[in-house]
Amino acid sequence: MQTQSRWRLAAGSSAWRRFDDEAVVYHDATGSTHHLGPLGSALLAALVHHRTGVDVETLLHDLHDESTNGADAALAVEIERTLRELARLDLATPEAQ
Amino acid sequence: MINTGCGALLAALRDIDRLPADAAGWEALIRRAREADLIGTLAFRLHERGTIERVPDGPRAHFAAARIRSMALETAMRRETREIAAALRDVDAPIVLLKGAAYLLAGLPPARGRFFSDVDILVPRHALPNVESALMLGGFATTHLHPYDQRYYRRWLHELPPMQHVKRLTVVDVHHTLAPVAGRMQPDAVALLRAAIPLRGDDRYRTLEPADMVLHSATHLFGNEVFTHGLRDLVDIDALLRHFTAADPRFVDRLVRRAVEVNLERPLYYALRWTSRLLGTAIPVRASMVTDGYGPGTLVRPLMDVLLADGLLPDSASRSTRWARRALYVRGHWLKLPLPRLAWHLAVKSLRREESTA
Amino acid sequence: MIVADLRPDELRRRLARAGLRLRIGPVVAEIRSSFRAVEAGVALHYADHEVVDEDQFADFEVAVERPANVRRWIRPQAIFRFENRPPFTPLAANQAFPLLEWGLNWCVSAHCHQYLIVHAAVVERNGRAIVLPAPQGSGKSTLCAALVSRGFRLLSDELALIDIERNCIVPLPRPISLKNQSIATIAAFWPEAPMSAVVHDTVKGSVVHVRPPRASVVASAERALPGWIVLPAYRPSHRRQLTCVSKASVFMQLVDSAFNYSLHGRRGFDALGRLVDASECCRFTYGGDLDDAVQAFNTLTEAA
Numbered sequence: 001m002q003t004q005s006r007w008r009l010a011a012g013s014s015a016w017r018r019f020d021d022e023a024v025v026y027h028d029a030t031g032s033t034h035h036l037g038p039l040g041s042a043l044l045a046a047l048v049h050h051r052t053g054v055d056v057e058t059l060l061h062d063l064h065d066e067s068t069n070g071a072d073a074a075l076a077v078e079i080e081r082t083l084r085e086l087a088r089l090d091l092a093t094p095e096a097q
Numbered sequence: 098m099i100n101t102g103c104g105a106l107l108a109a110l111r112d113i114d115r116l117p118a119d120a121a122g123w124e125a126l127i128r129r130a131r132e133a134d135l136i137g138t139l140a141f142r143l144h145e146r147g148t149i150e151r152v153p154d155g156p157r158a159h160f161a162a163a164r165i166r167s168m169a170l171e172t173a174m175r176r177e178t179r180e181i182a183a184a185l186r187d188v189d190a191p192i193v194l195l196k197g198a199a200y201l202l203a204g205l206p207p208a209r210g211r212f213f214s215d216v217d218i219l220v221p222r223h224a225l226p227n228v229e230s231a232l233m234l235g236g237f238a239t240t241h242l243h244p245y246d247q248r249y250y251r252r253w254l255h256e257l258p259p260m261q262h263v264k265r266l267t268v269v270d271v272h273h274t275l276a277p278v279a280g281r282m283q284p285d286a287v288a289l290l291r292a293a294i295p296l297r298g299d300d301r302y303r304t305l306e307p308a309d310m311v312l313h314s315a316t317h318l319f320g321n322e323v324f325t326h327g328l329r330d331l332v333d334i335d336a337l338l339r340h341f342t343a344a345d346p347r348f349v350d351r352l353v354r355r356a357v358e359v360n361l362e363r364p365l366y367y368a369l370r371w372t373s374r375l376l377g378t379a380i381p382v383r384a385s386m387v388t389d390g391y392g393p394g395t396l397v398r399p400l401m402d403v404l405l406a407d408g409l410l411p412d413s414a415s416r417s418t419r420w421a422r423r424a425l426y427v428r429g430h431w432l433k434l435p436l437p438r439l440a441w442h443l444a445v446k447s448l449r450r451e452e453s454t455a
Numbered sequence: 456m457i458v459a460d461l462r463p464d465e466l467r468r469r470l471a472r473a474g475l476r477l478r479i480g481p482v483v484a485e486i487r488s489s490f491r492a493v494e495a496g497v498a499l500h501y502a503d504h505e506v507v508d509e510d511q512f513a514d515f516e517v518a519v520e521r522p523a524n525v526r527r528w529i530r531p532q533a534i535f536r537f538e539n540r541p542p543f544t545p546l547a548a549n550q551a552f553p554l555l556e557w558g559l560n561w562c563v564s565a566h567c568h569q570y571l572i573v574h575a576a577v578v579e580r581n582g583r584a585i586v587l588p589a590p591q592g593s594g595k596s597t598l599c600a601a602l603v604s605r606g607f608r609l610l611s612d613e614l615a616l617i618d619i620e621r622n623c624i625v626p627l628p629r630p631i632s633l634k635n636q637s638i639a640t641i642a643a644f645w646p647e648a649p650m651s652a653v654v655h656d657t658v659k660g661s662v663v664h665v666r667p668p669r670a671s672v673v674a675s676a677e678r679a680l681p682g683w684i685v686l687p688a689y690r691p692s693h694r695r696q697l698t699c700v701s702k703a704s705v706f707m708q709l710v711d712s713a714f715n716y717s718l719h720g721r722r723g724f725d726a727l728g729r730l731v732d733a734s735e736c737c738r739f740t741y742g743g744d745l746d747d748a749v750q751a752f753n754t755l756t757e758a759a
Contacts, residue, residue, distance in 0.1 A: 017728040019701065019702035019731065019732075020701065020703075022702075026720075031720060035703050
């Protein structure tokens with residue numbers, strides 16, 4: 001498991017709209033529409049914010065909640081899994097090392 | 098002789114500024130245009146000329162809806178050609194786009210406002226197995242699973258059975274020539290493939306060279322069994338002729354010479370005759386004098402004139418149109434298959450129809 | 456002039472020959488049929504709809520007729536034609552009126568792409584729309600009929616027409632169709648409901664239609680602004696419950712329920728987003744006590 005991997009918003013435009021802590025995304029290239037849960041939405045927002053790419057460590061820090069101290073490892077796993085899911089939807093791309 | 102219900106449609110196709118004067122006229126125009134699959138084309142032309150401003154609210158909504166549909170189909174078609182290019186990236190053979198996909202990617206007039214559907218491609222015969230497997234790997238599955246249909250398409254027609262993508266549900270038709278292998282018209286497919294030109298800005302696809310594009314459209318229309326798109330195909334030919342002639346005033350002469358080179362004189366005769374009769378395409382007299390010689394014999398000619406006058410136009414349930422269509426359907430099949438085969442094929446087709454309604 | 460103003464022989468003549476032109480919300484349909492059942496259905500359900508002159512533009516030309524083959528007489532059928540082409544296979548002749556209704560649904564959903572069209576019932580209160588998107592069998596038509604019987608204006612029982620530019624919903628008031636169990640339920644709840652005779656053995660089971668209230672038809676030019684999106688769920692013998700539901704999942708439900716979402720592309724995405732943004736979204740579970748259900752909707756919409 002590569003926790004040092006870097007990720008970036010995928011090329012190609014998409015539109016998204018947040019509803020509370022979730023989001024829906026429209027992907028121009030494929031015309032498909034997706035529903036992102038809280039973690040997916042937060043990650044997408046973070047990827048948009050970190051235009052030139054971001055590593056999982058930074059994402060972990062961005063999403064870190066004081067009350068979940070000690071659950072970093074679990075959150076990191078979730079982040080990786082969700083990033084791969086976003087990649088499957090053509091919304092995120094891992095950067096080659 | 099010409100189906101008068103289509104008067105408004107033909108007038109608008111000849112000149113988009115000639116609009117109906119009353120509700121009945123607009124109804125005739127919109128209904129026939131919808132039937133002929135040309136309402137998107139008219140909507141585009143109305144917007145391009147600004148004439149849409151003069152269209153009353155009722156009819157205008159139909160053109161707005163058609164425009165939304167044609168724009169969505171254009172986006173889908175572009176997407177689909179990208180996907181197919183990706184699926185075929187490792188196939189070592191030229192891939193020539195035909196018809197709608199070609200018009201769109203080459204930026205040609207018949208693409209404007211078109212309701213795109215299948216992607217048609219032409220490949221060398223030897224590349225068929227590789228193309229078929231590459232498409233299957235790309236998620237396309239063959240249709241027409243009845244073994245008779247499979248044989249019909251592969252052995253006797255000029256294409257693989259249509260392949261449909263399992264998720265996107267889009268369809269690609271793979272051809273290796275432009276008329277059936279065993280039919281009475283034997284175009285020179287090798288010459289057509291050889292003359293195909295690369296698309297600007299796209300290294301995967303080619304298109305037919307302009308004269309061949311017109312000849313293909315003519316062959317598709319006048320060698321086909323299904324005439325439901327007759328007028329739409331004629332509108333394509335007219336648009337191509339105007340476009341290529343504007344760039345090269347001697348285009349039609351080249352077209353006539355090319356028809357001889359690739360054995361497609363008869364379809365060209367019909368194409369020039371009927372675009373000028375129905376759509377007012379300006380064909381130089383010197384060209385039509387030559388192509389008149391490519392027409393059918395003196396006995397058949399008037400019969401074909403009658404059949405096509407009705408058969409090319411949208412159906413509108415006119416009895417004469419249905420009769421004309423049926424007669425043309427037989428002619429279409431006759432062109433495709435040698436006679437003994439034809440009888441067998443029609444028998445199987447009608448048996449199968451009975452099976453499915455039992 | 457409305458359909459009720461036509462003498463019966465005049466109604467029959469128009470349906471049989473020149474075509475009866477009706478205004479239904481934003482569209483005008485020219486209808487032809489020689490079936491008595493269609494004539495009766497139109498006379499009942501479209502009584503308050505405006506009859507349009509021959510010299511006004513008709514959007515759709517439809518007909519419900521007998522086929523030209525032996526099924527004209529033997530196990531007789533009815534066939535729907537749109538501009539002289541039949542988009543569906545024929546049905547048994549006793550289903551002639553439902554066939555007209557299903558055919559009109561198809562005309563609108565397959566052609567009116569100037570709107571974003573969602574499969575949903577829509578009613579209105581105080582100028583604001585209550586959209587009830589739901590797959591078949593979730594009880595939306597039953598709920599819709601119940602609400603309409605108690606003063607909510609009917610915009611549509613099947614097709615929500617969304618005007619993308621103006622972010623509002625366009626009325627298309629037509630008969631409410633009820634199936635199977637909901638027929639008895641509504642008959643009990645609303646005894647005076649103007650209901651047609653039951654047509655049995657259709658592909659959807661037993662079907663009736665209920666005439667839209669006159670007030671709904673008269674107001675068919677008044678669009679409704681977004682108000683509420685309510686996902687109905689019929690659960691027998693459950694207490695009724697209005698629960699919160701994530702707007703994102705309501706959005707996705709609308710995408711799934713839309714007929715022509717893919718035609719609109721990003722514009723459709725934005726339009727649904729604006730609609731969901733501007734609406735209160737909830738799930739409504741109910742167990743068959745329609746009085747209670749209507750009360751819940753009254754409370755919901757009064758709080759606005």
